[in-house]
Amino acid sequence: xxxxxxxxxxxxxxxxxxxxxxxxxxxxxxxxxxxxxxxxxxxxxxxxxxxxxxxxxxxxxxxxxxxxxxxxxxxxxxxxxxxxxxxxxxxxxxxxxxxxxxxxxxxxxxxxxxxxxxxxxxxxxxxxxxxxxxxxxxxxxxxxxxx
Numbered sequence: 001x002x003x004x005x006x007x008x009x010x011x012x013x014x015x016x017x018x019x020x021x022x023x024x025x026x027x028x029x030x031x032x033x034x035x036x037x038x039x040x041x042x043x044x045x046x047x048x049x050x051x052x053x054x055x056x057x058x059x060x061x062x063x064x065x066x067x068x069x070x071x072x073x074x075x076x077x078x079x080x081x082x083x084x085x086x087x088x089x090x091x092x093x094x095x096x097x098x099x100x101x102x103x104x105x106x107x108x109x110x111x112x113x114x115x116x117x118x119x120x121x122x123x124x125x126x127x128x129x130x131x132x133x134x135x136x137x138x139x140x141x142x143x144x145x146x147x
Contacts, residue, residue, distance in 0.1 A: 014109035064104030
């Protein structure tokens with residue numbers, strides 16, 4: 001099956017342009033009092049500072065988490081609200097055990113390549129207070145030209 005092209009005759013492709021991660025630390029240590037949302041806020045804020053991406057250019061946050069907090073299962077939307085991103089920024093959280101980070105990247109890349117969205121923040125985290133602390137963040141950006 002041939003790949004669809006956008007209106008300009010060029011194929012869309014998703015590109016990782018920057019990334020940050022939450023600390024990878026021993027469980028039940030320094031970051032015990034921080035939950036997934038706190039760590040996500042810190043990581044996304046840092047990524048936005050590093051890349052200088054205007055908040056109004058962000059379409060969505062995709063978050064992959066192994067263990068989600070029961071009080072706020074859509075961590076991505078909580079982060080968007082905490083960082084005062086525009087109300088139009090969608091938040092989607094997926095969980096697929098140890099493959100949650102890869103699933104979040106795959107979902108974001110597929111949406112960009114299909115032309116649904118342009119700019120995503122993608123994360124995976126499981127802080128020590130919820131059983132561990134891991135993250136595989138990336139910022140994916142739609143590209144009409146090779147980067």
